[in-house]
Amino acid sequence: MTADQRHQVWRVIGITFAVVVALTGLAVVGTAIALVVALNSMGSNK
């Protein structure tokens, strides 16, 4: 599995989890999780 595929797997898991959290009533928390998970693979140092 390539590096990009590994990142993609975790993105899919994380965003799916975020959607579940949002649908159970925590819209802001779910959105925040999705946003952060999507950006995590970019390699930001902050």
Next chain:
Amino acid sequence: MTISRIRLVVSLSRPPVLALLALFAATGMAQAGGGDDATRLTLVLLVVGSFVVSAVALNDVADEAIDRVNLPDAGDRPLVAGTGGRTDLRIVAAAAAALAVLAAAAIGPAAVLVVVGGLLLGVCYSVGPARLAARGAIASMSLPAGYVAVPYLLGLLAARGSVRLGDLPLLGGLYVGFVGRILLKDFRDVAGDALFGKRTFLVRHGRRRTCAASAVCWVVGSVSLLGVRHPTPALVAAQVAWVVVAIGLLRALGVDGGHRRDERLISAIAIVGRGMLLTLLAHLGTTAARWPAAGATAVLAGILLVHLGQAHTMVRCGPRCRIRVPEAWSAGGAELAHHVHLVPVGAVLDHLAGGDLEVVGEAELELAPRCRDRALR
């Protein structure tokens, strides 16, 4: 506004930085009990976004020469990439500052004070005789004030209209924890910083002391985070897990294993930091919604699992590699791999190792890690 101007503003917003500040703002709102007010949160994000664009534009102008050395291929540095001029950036900085103040006025006078203070800090950080960015530990102490205190206080003020004494321990924890992470950002820039006499903490004190100082900040910051409303055993356990992982990564970073390894470790530490912040936000959200302990614990565990997985992938593989190659190359992946591996030109390998170019075509995605690893050997 043309597409290029929009791109300029988007690049100046530094999406990962903006997302981080949005998290601090959402945490402030949640701490004040208004975490689910989407309208107020949108207003706060408008203020925070404008504040970030203004501060970043100013910093890009001030650090142009250093960025040309440290980040010669950075697409998100308009002056280096040639996508914007100094005058463009100054105009954007002024317009964004004005928008930030106007939007803050809709929250209240205290929010205007916070934003004006943050903008002044941004000016002192980047330009003028003060130029805090060049002052070692002071830079590492002042930057988080803008990154953490401004959005957090705006969140509090938007949700409740006031700041209480009980909100300050959490602010202190967020601040100290972020100092621990911001100390590490200078690893990427150490060559240019030393060249231009920018006396960062890393330049002054070296690798091991910087990692040790960061570890202390992580521990102190995480303890202070327990100043959050209604801490639970699940939250405490999550905080302990984050700190243990962060210290393990810092210990690895204390040993010089090359620039690429540093980048991977620091990116992983940043992921852990963002995960810690998300667990805090989720704790506040589940507490406000009166979730049962099992449900709240499951959410925290999910965040922990996903972020540890992402951090592990980051350490092992590095960031996503976005390499752009000529369209004609996409015709044969295996042949391309053969040719790329044989290319001995250091500059090309640096591009590949940097992971900052964009992949096009179908066959090249799998090449990037292999090329990068070869470049590192």
